[in-house]
Amino acid sequence: MLDNLHWLGHSGFRLEGLKTIYFDPYQLPKNPVKADIVLITHEHDDHYSPENLKLISSKGTVIVTDRAVGKKIQDANLVCRDIKVLSPGEDIDVYSVKINAVASYNTNKHFHSRNSKKLGFIVMTDGLRIYHAGDTDMIPEMRNYECDIALLPVSGIYVMTAEEAARAVLAIKPKLAIPMHYGSVAGSSDDAIRFQDLLRGKVEVKILEKES
């Protein structure tokens, strides 16, 4: 189930399913494959990287993102022109992949306000629902997010700590949880391991090796 989900470091992932889908490509391996779809949660430069977007975009690439990136990306001079801007609660079908934009915000720090309408995504493809949380704290909306795999930040500082993320997993109830947002900008693999330990016997947690 996981062979085709690759962690690229920080909050970046590539799903190689019926379509090639990137989430928040911030660090890329050499000669990265082109994207059919790129999902960008918000404009902070550890999530929105125009340089990386150039490397994985072709004319057919569709980018799905929030309002702030939607504005900035006009200056990025990309070959793909198909930019879909969503707000939390909206959804869209791209190449038969159903993409649900969901809320993602801080509750006890100021980096990601609710009003700025940054995004998380629930993506339905290849018979799976994958939730990428973006930069968020545990928020009440999470109880309504239905997914098989949850990708959650664990570093603290800008996002949830490992302890808060573990509580979020118990609210979301995915089949599998994968920690992200550690190892470069904030947090370390210790946070990922603590997250896994806290959920032992409750929800399966897989720590992915970074692809390089």
Ligand SMILES: [Zn+2]
């Ligand atoms: Zn951020």
